[in-house]
Amino acid sequence: MFALGNAMTKFNGLNYADWSEKIQFQLGVMDLDMAFIMNEKPAAIMEDSIEDEMSLFEAWERSNRLSLNLMRMTMADNVKSFIPNTENAREFMKNVKEYSNSEITDKFAVENLMSELTTKNFEWSQPIHDHVTQMQNLAAKSKSLGMDVNESFLVQFIINSLPLEFGQFQVNYNTIKEKWNFQEIKAMLIQE
DSSP: OHHHHHHSOOBOSSOHHHHHHHHHHHHHHTTOOHHHHSSSOOOOOOTTOOHHHHHHHHHHHHHHHHHHHHHHHTBOHHHHTTSOOOSOHHHHHHHHHHHHTSHHHHHHHHHHHHHHHHHOOOOTTSOHHHHHHHHHHHHHHHHHTTOOOOHHHHHHHHHHTSOGGGHHHHHHHHHSSSOOOHHHHHHHHHHO
16 A cells, blocks of 8 residues: 555646546555545444444445545645645545645645756756747736736746757857847747
């Protein structure tokens, strides 16, 4: 279970749909999804409970306990403290979904996107076109969350993300009077 938790997608506040789908799939494959399938917790075991009732309750308890453990193990540390604690896996998943749709998450998302946009560096393992497109996508995501990155800032972020091998390109850009727009930068970089 520990290895599985480490290998799974971590919930970071922004990826609820993907994370939830993977959690529920994995629990289903492991036949531990009873706590999600059943609408309510089975009746507690009493002295007069029959064997089927006891088996159902014990199976649900195990499913619930392991589901909670897996969900908590696959959450980013900075998110865990924002999720209300509960001992019911279904309720915990509901709390995570509510958190992912909250205003806190939007602020967190904008902060993460802006941090990534301002610190992203080009890696030679990918084409420059892909790098520029990724930067453009980060700016678009920020805009969809209410943080507009104007084109001149985006161009500057792209220029700043380039390695030393693009030094001459950066010097040329910085010395011209008219600044290029995003499409011109993208076209010139692809030619480099």
